[in-house]
Structure formats: C-alpha cells, structure tokens
Amino acid sequence: MNWYVVYTKPKWEKKVAEKLTQIGIECYCPLITQVKQWSDRKKKVEMPLFNSYVFIQIEDADRNSVFEVAGIVRYLFWLGKPAVVRDEEINVIKNSLKASNIADISVSQIQVGDKIKLETGAFSNQNAIVQEVSKTHYILVLESLGCVLKIKYK
Structure with missing residues (x-):
C-alpha cells in the first residue's frame, strides 16, 4: 500500500486523522x-508539523473512500498525479520527531543549492536540497515530499 497526502481544511488535521482511524484507514x-502564550497563561499544545496535511496509507482502488470524512478537501498532487510518499520518508519524519537533540547533524562546507544525502542523525539516508544555512537554523527541501523543513539548532 502507498502513502498519500490529503489536504484538509485549516486546523482540521487532528480531527481528520481521528475520523480516518475510526473508519479503519x-x-x-x-x-x-x-x-503558546496568551495574555493570562502559557500552555503546551500539540500542533501539526505540516499545516493542512495528513498522510494516509491506503490501496489505490480505495482512495475515494477518504472523502466520507468531513474536513478532507482533496489529495495533494505532484506532477499531475496524487503525491506518493515513500515508507522511508514517513519513517524519517517519525524518527525526527522522536529525536530529543538534532544538533548532531553537521552542515559544514555545504552550500546553498547543494543536493545532499544526510548520513547521520534523525534524517539519515534522506535526500535534500540545502536552501538556507545560518548560525541558528538550516532549511532543507525534501524533494520527493515537496516540502521545506526548518531545523533550529539547540
């Protein structure tokens, strides 16, 4: 089965994921x-890493069944076809979110625009294009996902 990306209404990511799980997807x-800080308090809140995106694993023939869930707008397309996300990329995202310290990823001697394959840390074996490098963060483009990751140093 392939992983696909569905585009949701704004701020519906967690609700959509919950409903998809309930119907067995x-x-x-x-x-x-x-x-998050309000005028009277601070609170820890869980926010989606990718705004309006939920990854689903489903058979190609069953792709239309997801539209039974309120909040799903459409599939994300890449080059005219529904974007397929590889298992390795899903695992990279999961592992990077589990990592407590990602400062061990080295970006020395890397120039903006370079195509690289990361060898260590949470993003090991991931292909990316370096978009920006600074003293506090770096920005990588994950080509196959069509997304940009901003990683801050600790």
Whole structure:
C-alpha cells in the first residue's frame, strides 16, 4: 500500500486523522509540541508539523473512500498525479520527531543549492536540497515530499 497526502481544511488535521482511524484507514498526522502564550497563561499544545496535511496509507482502488470524512478537501498532487510518499520518508519524519537533540547533524562546507544525502542523525539516508544555512537554523527541501523543513539548532 502507498502513502498519500490529503489536504484538509485549516486546523482540521487532528480531527481528520481521528475520523480516518475510526473508519479503519491508517493515517499519520505528525505533531509537535509548542508553548503558546496568551495574555493570562502559557500552555503546551500539540500542533501539526505540516499545516493542512495528513498522510494516509491506503490501496489505490480505495482512495475515494477518504472523502466520507468531513474536513478532507482533496489529495495533494505532484506532477499531475496524487503525491506518493515513500515508507522511508514517513519513517524519517517519525524518527525526527522522536529525536530529543538534532544538533548532531553537521552542515559544514555545504552550500546553498547543494543536493545532499544526510548520513547521520534523525534524517539519515534522506535526500535534500540545502536552501538556507545560518548560525541558528538550516532549511532543507525534501524533494520527493515537496516540502521545506526548518531545523533550529539547540
């Protein structure tokens, strides 16, 4: 079975993932914990890593069944076809979110625009294009997902 990306209504990612799980469709909505501050308090909240995206694993013939779930707008397309995400890329996302310290990824002597294959850390064996390198963060483009990751150093 392939992993696909469905595009959801804004702020519906967790609800869509929950409903998909309830009807028996395997899905993955990567979440990160952020501290949000209001005028009277601070609170840790889980936010989706990718706004309006939920990854689903489903047979190609059953792809239309996901539209039974409220909040799903459409599939994400890449080059005119529904974007297929490899298992390795899903595992990279899962492993990177489990990592407590990603400062061990070295970007020395890498120039903006270089195509690289990361060899260590949470993104090992991942192909990416370096978009930006600074003292506090770097930005990598994961080509096959068509997304940009901004990674801050600790």
